[in-house]
Amino acid sequence: MRRLRLTALVAGALALAAAAALAAETHTITDATGRQIEVPNDPRRVFAAGPPAATLLYTLKPDAMVGWPRAPGAEDLPFLRPETRDLPALGRLTGKGDTVNLEVLLSARPDLIVDYGTVTATYRDLARRVQAQTGTPYALIDGSLPTIPATLRRLGDLLAEPERGGTLAAYAEATFAEIDAILAAVPEDRRPSVYLARGPEGIETAARGSINAEIIDRVGGRNVVGAGPDGLLTVSPEQVQAWAPEVIVTIDADFAAHVSAMPEWQGVPAVRDGQVYLAPSAPFGFIDSPPSVNRLIGLKWLAEKLYPEEARIDIEAEVTRFYTLFYGVTPDRAALDGLLGTAGHPGE
Amino acid sequence: MLALGLAGALATGAMLGPYPLSPVDVADTLIGHPPDPQAAIVLWNIRLPRVVAAALIGAALAAAGAAYQTVFRNPLVAPDILGVSQGAGFGAVLGILLGLPVLAIQLMGFAFGIGTIALVMAIALALRGMGQVLVVVLCGMAVAALAGAGISLVKLMADPDDQLPAITFWLMGSLAGIKQADVAAALPAIVAGLLPLIALRWRIGLLALGDDEARTLGVEAGRLRLLVILSATLVTAAAVSVAGVIGWVGLMVPHMARLITGPRFDRLLPVALAMGAALMVLVDAAARCIAQQEVPLGILTAVLGGPVFLWLLARGGRTWAE
Amino acid sequence: MGRVTPLVEARGLAVGHGGRALLEEVGLGLHRGRILCLLGPNGVGKTTLFRTLLGLMPPLGGAVFLGGRPLSDLSRAEIAQRLAYVPQTLTTPFAWRALDLVLMGAAARLGPFARPGAAEIARAEAALALLGIDDLGPVEITRLSGGQRQMVLIARAIAQGAEAVAMDEPTASLDFANRIRVGKAIRGLAARGIGVLLCTHDPDQAADLGDEAVLIEPGGVLAAGPAAEVMTAARMTRLYDIPVRRDSLPGGRLHFSGPSGRGDEGPVAGTSAGQNV
Numbered sequence: 001m002r003r004l005r006l007t008a009l010v011a012g013a014l015a016l017a018a019a020a021a022l023a024a025e026t027h028t029i030t031d032a033t034g035r036q037i038e039v040p041n042d043p044r045r046v047f048a049a050g051p052p053a054a055t056l057l058y059t060l061k062p063d064a065m066v067g068w069p070r071a072p073g074a075e076d077l078p079f080l081r082p083e084t085r086d087l088p089a090l091g092r093l094t095g096k097g098d099t100v101n102l103e104v105l106l107s108a109r110p111d112l113i114v115d116y117g118t119v120t121a122t123y124r125d126l127a128r129r130v131q132a133q134t135g136t137p138y139a140l141i142d143g144s145l146p147t148i149p150a151t152l153r154r155l156g157d158l159l160a161e162p163e164r165g166g167t168l169a170a171y172a173e174a175t176f177a178e179i180d181a182i183l184a185a186v187p188e189d190r191r192p193s194v195y196l197a198r199g200p201e202g203i204e205t206a207a208r209g210s211i212n213a214e215i216i217d218r219v220g221g222r223n224v225v226g227a228g229p230d231g232l233l234t235v236s237p238e239q240v241q242a243w244a245p246e247v248i249v250t251i252d253a254d255f256a257a258h259v260s261a262m263p264e265w266q267g268v269p270a271v272r273d274g275q276v277y278l279a280p281s282a283p284f285g286f287i288d289s290p291p292s293v294n295r296l297i298g299l300k301w302l303a304e305k306l307y308p309e310e311a312r313i314d315i316e317a318e319v320t321r322f323y324t325l326f327y328g329v330t331p332d333r334a335a336l337d338g339l340l341g342t343a344g345h346p347g348e
Numbered sequence: 349m350l351a352l353g354l355a356g357a358l359a360t361g362a363m364l365g366p367y368p369l370s371p372v373d374v375a376d377t378l379i380g381h382p383p384d385p386q387a388a389i390v391l392w393n394i395r396l397p398r399v400v401a402a403a404l405i406g407a408a409l410a411a412a413g414a415a416y417q418t419v420f421r422n423p424l425v426a427p428d429i430l431g432v433s434q435g436a437g438f439g440a441v442l443g444i445l446l447g448l449p450v451l452a453i454q455l456m457g458f459a460f461g462i463g464t465i466a467l468v469m470a471i472a473l474a475l476r477g478m479g480q481v482l483v484v485v486l487c488g489m490a491v492a493a494l495a496g497a498g499i500s501l502v503k504l505m506a507d508p509d510d511q512l513p514a515i516t517f518w519l520m521g522s523l524a525g526i527k528q529a530d531v532a533a534a535l536p537a538i539v540a541g542l543l544p545l546i547a548l549r550w551r552i553g554l555l556a557l558g559d560d561e562a563r564t565l566g567v568e569a570g571r572l573r574l575l576v577i578l579s580a581t582l583v584t585a586a587a588v589s590v591a592g593v594i595g596w597v598g599l600m601v602p603h604m605a606r607l608i609t610g611p612r613f614d615r616l617l618p619v620a621l622a623m624g625a626a627l628m629v630l631v632d633a634a635a636r637c638i639a640q641q642e643v644p645l646g647i648l649t650a651v652l653g654g655p656v657f658l659w660l661l662a663r664g665g666r667t668w669a670e
Numbered sequence: 671m672g673r674v675t676p677l678v679e680a681r682g683l684a685v686g687h688g689g690r691a692l693l694e695e696v697g698l699g700l701h702r703g704r705i706l707c708l709l710g711p712n713g714v715g716k717t718t719l720f721r722t723l724l725g726l727m728p729p730l731g732g733a734v735f736l737g738g739r740p741l742s743d744l745s746r747a748e749i750a751q752r753l754a755y756v757p758q759t760l761t762t763p764f765a766w767r768a769l770d771l772v773l774m775g776a777a778a779r780l781g782p783f784a785r786p787g788a789a790e791i792a793r794a795e796a797a798l799a800l801l802g803i804d805d806l807g808p809v810e811i812t813r814l815s816g817g818q819r820q821m822v823l824i825a826r827a828i829a830q831g832a833e834a835v836a837m838d839e840p841t842a843s844l845d846f847a848n849r850i851r852v853g854k855a856i857r858g859l860a861a862r863g864i865g866v867l868l869c870t871h872d873p874d875q876a877a878d879l880g881d882e883a884v885l886i887e888p889g890g891v892l893a894a895g896p897a898a899e900v901m902t903a904a905r906m907t908r909l910y911d912i913p914v915r916r917d918s919l920p921g922g923r924l925h926f927s928g929p930s931g932r933g934d935e936g937p938v939a940g941t942s943a944g945q946n947v
Contacts, residue, residue, distance in 0.1 A: 201525040566750030566778030611764030
């Protein structure tokens with residue numbers, strides 16, 4: 001709390017000084033909900049409405065961040081720019097568990113609020129309400145995977161970082177092209193069935209087409225969970241047995257470590273054949289958590305796991321490149337081992 | 349009749365599930381000739397532990413409900429009345445928040461459930477004495493509200509992407525993640541709680557008369573009630589720690605059983621045990637078969653329990669006076 | 671009489687709640703085949719005395735003896751084997767069958783894990799038959815009238831097999847005919863050699879049923895002894911703090927009446943509510 005107040009105080013002084021100059025320089029944009037909003041030409045203090053937006057903002061303009069939705073964990077800190085590590089946890093405006101207090105939001109003195117994710121009437125109304133209450137422009141940006149390049153350019157322009165936006169967008173486009181090239185070489189019948197396992201029991205998962213499992217669809221994995229509700233769902237181990245996935249991707253280290261000894265997972269092809277992969281999660285997840293630009297490296301990682309022959313990706317080099325470019329931190333040998341070494345599975 | 353019904357429910361539970369196994373496959377696997385090795389894994393490692401756990405938990409909750417209703421002389425109380433379910437729920441949810449392994453989460457649920465009842469009894473004793481049924485129940489409600497606040501706080505602090513769905517799902521009750529080890533862990537506590545209830549089943553019925561009357565009949569009412577409450581709580585906490593919070597069973601099943609047996613606890617208990625087990629096995633079979641996604645048990649029991657309970661209320665006076 | 675050990679005896683008994691005595695120096699003795707009535711105004715402490723005699727609360731002073739043994743030395747079951755209790759009304763929320771309720775009388779003689787068997791069922795049925803209500807056995811108590819429920823409770827006391835029975839205003843909520851029926855049942859108990867401790871608000875009933883009476887006024891016992899001798903108009907006037915008139919009805923029964931509800935002309939025989947029903 002004290003740190004928050006101090007930061008707010010310093011920030012407040014800075015903002016006041018800059019306010020007069022900035023106030024005059026605005027222009028009008030149309031956000032994803034079709035709302036006309038007036039935004040500053042050069043936003044210096046930006047509040048991210050949720051984790052996806054925070055990740056996006058971090059990659060594009062880290063010095064404009066006023067805080068994190070949730071404090072980064074100790075394991076995330078080595079992969080974050082030093083100046084962002086101590087930013088206060090302010091809470092989130094959107095998603096489950098709306099925790100931010102609008103007064104806390106205002107005391108951070110943002111000149112722009114950015115939200116990144118699903119565009120629905122609920123979020124449009126939330127944006128409208130928060131903007132009316134705080135007097136701060138609130139831009140909502142569509143958060144689907146295919147639109148990432150466009151989003152990076154758009155938000156780069158919005159944040160007065162067009163060059164950086166362009167660079168990152170080019171990387172995203174190249175990544176998509178690379179994935180498409182790999183998929184062209186892999187016929188449909190050689191694409192494995194995939195199950196996304198979450199939670200220590202591995203029985204939380206996400207359906208085909210849901211934002212949490214989107215990248216599995218994108219790299220051509222056949223998600224065994226048929227189309228279902230967006231978001232997470234819980235299934236029974238017996239259901240997984242019936243699905244018999246060839247590959248299991250998990251974000252839970254506990255599950256990855258124990259699945260081979262869990263009686264109810266015996267005989268599942270992925271477990272039997274050692275095709276259980278733990279996705280790295282620092283500073284941001286490879287699969288989702290949050291569903292943002294961090295998934296670009298996840299696409300390559302997953303493609304390499306699913307098609308080791310066709311993909312021909314040097315994943316360590318790719319991770320180093322991506323982390324340097326997007327996160328501004330170049331992981332050393334030990335950090336890479338820590339990040340990818342845990343990705344080992346029982347078969348390795 | 350009753351044994352037949354229970355056997356039928358167990359058989360149905362063993363037959364049904366998302367993994368395609370015909371009744372013949374199941375029968376063959378049971379007698380040691382599985383059609384393929386995977387059938388044996390599915391049946392022995394997943395489906396049967398689940399059926400057994402469902403039966404155990406249904407029986408436990410129904411027995412606890414019947415015991416609470418008798419000793420509190422109130423047909424409308426259930427295992428949640430003393431805050432046991434909420435207390436156990438708080439402990440388990442806290443375990444999920446702290447990222448503990450599954451067994452530790454269950455232990456936390458169990459310990460908090462027992463802790464809740466200890467707290468309720470300590471407060472009730474300090475206030476008025478255990479003889480005052482109303483005081484005990486009101487203390488239970490107050491402590492349950494505290495535990496509920498704790499649960500809300502944990503939900504607020506939980507990672508909304510990762511932990512919150514797990515917490516929410518757990519709070520609605522599920523046997524999706526059940527395994528042999530869970531059954532083995534819960535079994536001793538449930539048996540230890542059920543044994544006194546079964547052994548003392550006739551005498552426990554006398555507590556329904558009220559303390560003074562029971563004592564003049566030669567029953568050490570205070571001591572017996574304490575033993576019954578502790579036993580029923582042990583059983584509830586064990587069930588909740590494994591399966592999450594499953595409402596309605598403890599309230600509804602004793603009433604249904606009482607329609608058959610009347611209020612005599614020695615006749616009520618076995619019927620409630622069998623009906624609770626059968627009901628939970630069938631409800632759990634539905635939970636895993638309705639959709640590819642698990643349906644939380646708490647939702648199903650509420651959908652069943654609400655109307656059944658209203659029907660019982662409308663019949664009124666048949667199983668209880670006034 | 672003093673040479674025979676009373677079934678229930680109180681010596682120098684002080685009763686009350688939380689250390690504050692309501693009644694002090696209470697002495698009484700209940701003998702085989704006798705009916706002892708407790709009379710006194712509301713709130714004087716009759717119920718507290720009753721609960722103390724039943725061992726439901728500890729005495730503040732003095733002692734209670736059951737069959738010559740101090741109550742404090744007896745276990746709950748031992749007390750129940752010596753002294754049964756018939757409550758004013760049945761308070762259970764469940765629809766017991768009458769026979770199951772009577773069966774409960776066996777609890778004092780059964781081990782903790784035992785259930786009533788054929789012998790206990792026979793006893794319970796005999797107790798119902800004794801009161802002429804054997805047809806009520808399978809009926810749920812929720813379907814019984816108040817008088818029938820009271821008879822079932824008396825049958826339970828019989829099945830309990832105690833030599834003494836304590837009754838707390840057993841006819842308070844009953845209609846005229848049922849009062850008489852229950853009264854007869856109480857006399858029947860005494861005729862079988864059971865000592866009955868009867869707490870009542872009805873002086874006529876006390877005089878009719880009681881062999882002895884104990885008048886209880888605030889603080890302690892006003893008078894005790896043979897009912898007809900103890901219940902004088904003067905004592906009853908003092909006890910209830912209203913003018914009470916005592917009349918002897920044809921046949922020798924006593925009738926007590928207070929001022930008429932219609933006016934203040936004073937106690938007049940034949941105008942009280944009790945007479946009119």
